Amino acid sequence: xxxxxxxxxxxxxxxxxxxxxxxxxxxxxxxxxxxxxxxxxxxxxxxxxxxxxxxxxxxxxxxxxxxxxxxxxxxxxxxxxxxxxxxxxxxxxxxxxxxxxxxxxxxxxxxxxxxxxxxxxxxxxxxxxxxxxxxxxxxxxxxxxxxxxxxxxxxxxxxxxxxxxxxxxxxxxxxxxxxxxxxxxxxxxxxxxxxxxxxxxxxxxxxxxxxxxxxxxxxxxxxxxxxxxxxxxxxxxxxxxxxxxxxxxxxxxxxxxxxxxxxxxxxxxxxxxxxxxxxxxxxxxxxxxxxxxxxxxxxxxxxxxxxxxxxxxxxxxxxxxxxxxxxxxxxxxxxxxxxxxxxxxxxxxxxxxxxxxxxxxx
Numbered sequence: 318x319x320x321x322x323x324x325x326x327x328x329x330x331x332x333x334x335x336x337x338x339x340x341x342x343x344x345x346x347x348x349x350x351x352x353x354x355x356x357x358x359x360x361x362x363x364x365x366x367x368x369x370x371x372x373x374x375x376x377x378x379x380x381x382x383x384x385x386x387x388x389x390x391x392x393x394x395x396x397x398x399x400x401x402x403x404x405x406x407x408x409x410x411x412x413x414x415x416x417x418x419x420x421x422x423x424x425x426x427x428x429x430x431x432x433x434x435x436x437x438x439x440x441x442x443x444x445x446x447x448x449x450x451x452x453x454x455x456x457x458x459x460x461x462x463x464x465x466x467x468x469x470x471x472x473x474x475x476x477x478x479x480x481x482x483x484x485x486x487x488x489x490x491x492x493x494x495x496x497x498x499x500x501x502x503x504x505x506x507x508x509x510x511x512x513x514x515x516x517x518x519x520x521x522x523x524x525x526x527x528x529x530x531x532x533x534x535x536x537x538x539x540x541x542x543x544x545x546x547x548x549x550x551x552x553x554x555x556x557x558x559x560x561x562x563x564x565x566x567x568x569x570x571x572x573x574x575x576x577x578x579x580x581x582x583x584x585x586x587x588x589x590x591x592x593x594x595x596x597x598x599x600x601x602x603x604x605x606x607x608x609x610x611x612x613x614x615x616x617x618x619x620x621x622x623x624x625x626x627x628x629x630x631x632x633x634x635x636x637x638x639x640x641x642x643x644x645x646x647x648x649x650x651x652x653x654x655x656x657x658x659x660x661x662x663x664x665x666x667x668x669x670x671x672x673x674x675x676x677x678x679x
Contacts, residue, residue: 507635543582
């Protein structure tokens with residue numbers, strides 16, 4: 318019998334071919350239950366079946382990849398985001414790992430503040446999302462790490478709109494998979510902590526969020542047109558607080574400066590209306606349990622406006638850096654912390670729980 322055609326077609330192993338040919342040459346008829354011709358037919362059947370299964374599996378895999386690419390392309394919103402990295406994997410163990418959103422629009426001062434934060438504020442005990450609004454060169458300075466993500470978007474809707482954009486993306490994935498949140502922008506520089514402190518800056522803010530207190534900031538304005546409020550350059554809260562913000566405040570694209578400022582003031586009112594308290598790191602706030610209702614000062618983040626003094630960055634761990642408040646002090650603190658190579662990684666620890674992967678535009 319001629320086997321060469323069928324053997325070549327089914328790509329049998331060389332040993333199988335050699336064994337069959339040797340048996341034919343010796344004139345052996347095989348086992349009692351069938352001839353070598355029968356055994357070869359069975360061998361070819363199973364080998365061919367396996368080859369067919371592998372081909373079908375490969376075809377199926379290629380089809381899935383093509384379908385995925387088509388869905389990905391159809392869902393890209395090129396007008397709002399050019400590139401983004403957000404988590405898509407399931408939480409590995411728990412959801413207590415905090416999320417820090419850093420809203421950024423490039424100016425010389427904002428870039429200096431952001432670079433300081435990148436060098437001294439990042440750590441792997443939290444997930445960080447840098448929201449870059451508009452053209453920027455910052456992304457080349459942001460470390461590549463599993464817990465650090467970048468969202469690039471048009472410069473629209475101000476900081477609150479940027480937070481809302483990210484928090485509601487992918488059916489509010491980030492809200493569902495984190496319990497604690499810090500929302501901050503690049504108008505402040507920090508963290509600044511004294512050498513005797515072993516605190517982690519993010520935990521210090523988040524530890525003030527409790528069952529009854531749902532908003533923590535660095536400073537408080539008592540005389541704003543929209544009412545007394547925690548100032549919004551950095552805010553710590555939990556999932557309940559974020560849900561209140563998304564339900565009652567971040568409900569639209571903020572179209573102008575006045576609209577955005579009103580929204581920021583309304584955050585405190587929404588939290589208090591929901592039955593929760595607010596607090597601020599400035600020492601004066603803790604001097605009176607009724608401080609939010611009895612204080613009379615305005616915005617303290619100007620020269621000599623903190624009870625005729627200037628608040629020190631060590632009191633809040635950050636300083637409003639775009640208002641020329643004690644510029645020499647800010648310059649020296651920046652230089653000293655740079656030289657001492659202060660790193661939040663040393664104080665904030667690590668124990669990664671949530672995995673990040675490239676998702677593509679929102």
